[in-house]
Amino acid sequence: MQRMIKHPILGEIHKGRLVxxxxxxxxxxxxxxxxxxxxxxxxGVSVHRYTKKQHEPRGIFCAIGRCTDCVMVVNGQPNIRTCVTPLREGMEVRTQYGLSAKPFRE
Known part of the structure; x- marks a missing residue:
């Protein structure tokens, strides 16, 4: 399994404890x-959000926090750029639908 060891914006990624x-x-x-x-x-997760109108999947694109393809709902807050947000123990991460934290409804 490969992991990122150096991020273009965040710099060197120090491998912390397993959480x-x-x-x-x-x-x-x-x-x-x-x-x-x-x-x-x-x-193995590649889809982070779905667009509201077309319900198209989005995932990591720029990986430097400039686009919004990796935004997800983190701890109940929508639109968190997961490519530049550090992981912490106990975080609740959910797929985002559209621009809000509201659950997706067909």
Missing amino acids: TFTYNGDSVQGYEGEPIAVALKAA
Whole structure:
């Protein structure tokens, strides 16, 4: 399994202790301090959000916090850029639908 060791914006990624967080209610593990997106990618997650109008999947694109393709709902707050947000123990991360934290409804 490959992990990011140097980020173009955050610099060198120091591998912290192994922590547990939730992704859409499931328990997942990653290393404290690494970007949330990196931990999700290592866990096989590539879709972070869906667009509101077309319901198209989005994931990591720029990986430097400039676009909004990696935004997710983190600890109940929508629009968190997971590519530059450090992972912490116990975070609750959910797929985002559109621009809000409201659950997706077909």
